[in-house]
Amino acid sequence: EPEVTQTPSHQVTQMGQEVILRCVPISNHLYFYWYRQILGQKVEFLVSFYNNEISEKSEIFDDQFSVERPDGSNFTLKIRSTKLEDSAMYFCASGGGGGNQPQHFGDGTRLSIL
Amino acid sequence: GEDVEQSLFLSVREGDSSVINCTYTDSSSTYLYWYKQEPGAGLQLLTYIFSNMDMKQDQRLTVLLNKKDKHLSLRIADTQTGDSAIYFCADSYSGAGSYQLTFGKGTKLSVIP
Numbered sequence: 001e002p003e004v005t006q007t008p009s010h011q012v013t014q015m016g017q018e019v020i021l022r023c024v025p026i027s028n029h030l031y032f033y034w035y036r037q038i039l040g041q042k043v044e045f046l047v048s049f050y051n052n053e054i055s056e057k058s059e060i061f062d063d064q065f066s067v068e069r070p071d072g073s074n075f076t077l078k079i080r081s082t083k084l085e086d087s088a089m090y091f092c093a094s095g096g097g098g099g100n101q102p103q104h105f106g107d108g109t110r111l112s113i114l
Numbered sequence: 115g116e117d118v119e120q121s122l123f124l125s126v127r128e129g130d131s132s133v134i135n136c137t138y139t140d141s142s143s144t145y146l147y148w149y150k151q152e153p154g155a156g157l158q159l160l161t162y163i164f165s166n167m168d169m170k171q172d173q174r175l176t177v178l179l180n181k182k183d184k185h186l187s188l189r190i191a192d193t194q195t196g197d198s199a200i201y202f203c204a205d206s207y208s209g210a211g212s213y214q215l216t217f218g219k220g221t222k223l224s225v226i227p
Contacts, residue, residue, distance in 0.1 A: 006156075031213065043157070043202065043217040056214060091156060095213060102147060103215060107156035 002026045006092050006106035013082055014114055021077045021109045025094030032075045033093040033103060034067065036060070043091065049075065079111075087113045116140035120203050120218035127226050132190040134221045136203030139184065143205035146179065147215065148188045151200045160188070160201075190223075198225045 005024045013019050025032050034046040047057040049067055066078045075094075079086055089110050093103040117139045126132045138146070147162040163170045163177045163186075170177045176189040190197055200220040206213050 033214065035215075042219050043204075043215075045214040045216070048214055058214075093157075093215075102145070102159055102162050103213070104159060105149070105157035 002104075004092055004094055004104050004106035006090075006109050008109060009107065010110045010112070012112045012114060015084060016081055018078065018080050019082060019111060021079075021090050021092075021111070023075045023077075023092030023094075023106055024073050025075055025092065026104060027073070029094035029096050029104075031055075031095045031103075032067075032069070033095070034077045035091045035093065035105075036088040037091065037108075038085075038088045046077075082111075082113045084113050087111055116143070116205065116207060116216050118203055118205055118216050118218040120201075120221045122219060123222050123224070125224045125226060126193050128193060128195055130193055132188075132193045132197070132223055132225075134188045134190075134201050134203075134223065136186040136188075136218055137184055138186065138203070138205045138216075140205055140207060140216070141184070143207065145206040145213075146177075146186050147204045147206065148175075148177065149202040149204060149217075151202065151220065153199075157202065193223075193225050195225045195227055198223055 007022045032049040035043050037043045045058050047061045048055045068076050089108045091108045092106045095103040120136045148160040149157040150160050161172050174191045178187045200222050202220045203218040204215040
């Protein structure tokens with residue numbers, strides 16, 4: 001069964017540095033998403049991406065964050081000037097589009113900011 | 115904004131049925147989902163239901179939806195130790211066509227052998 005893959009599984013970075021989290025969505029999916037889960041808290045929506053542009057973003061997704069689909073397969077989340085509070089599990093998801101084509105999630109990248 | 119609420123913990127004996135409950139506030143939710151998260155792993159889609167349905171059954175899983183009360187439940191029949199995990203309820207909000215999910219905090223299911 002096709003799956004969403006994320007790399008790396010764990011990223012440790014010094015505060016203030018930039019990180020890029022990578023995702024390979026399911027190949028025939030059209031919608032791509034990033035979510036994050038701070039330890040012990042809810043999974044929160046960050047951003048959705050469709051047709052090579054952001055379709056929606058949450059209040060969390062400020063100028064510190066950006067997303068890109070540099071080629072036909074990868075979908076990346078860049079976090080600039082990382083802060084301690086950016087430490088979380090970041091999940092990538094992809095969906096075929098429409099609520100009846102549910103989102104499938106990757107295993108996540110655990111981001112630790114020191 | 116929309117909110118999804120779940121009880122945080124549930125403990126059942128192996129072989130019994132588990133019922134995990136969820137309430138949501140967004141009356142425009144079109145699809146509601148259950149995801150399972152095992153320790154250190156990602157979110158595994160278990161099942162989902164369209165808002166005009168009352169019930170959906172998939173092997174050991176039964177989803178019940180009461181749209182009037184905005185209440186969703188997941189029943190796991192013959193619960194096994196491998197079912198121990200955190201179960202997340204989520205609803206699908208179609209804003210600008212992106213179908214973002216709003217999650218509950220998750221219910222930790224512990225299965226006692």
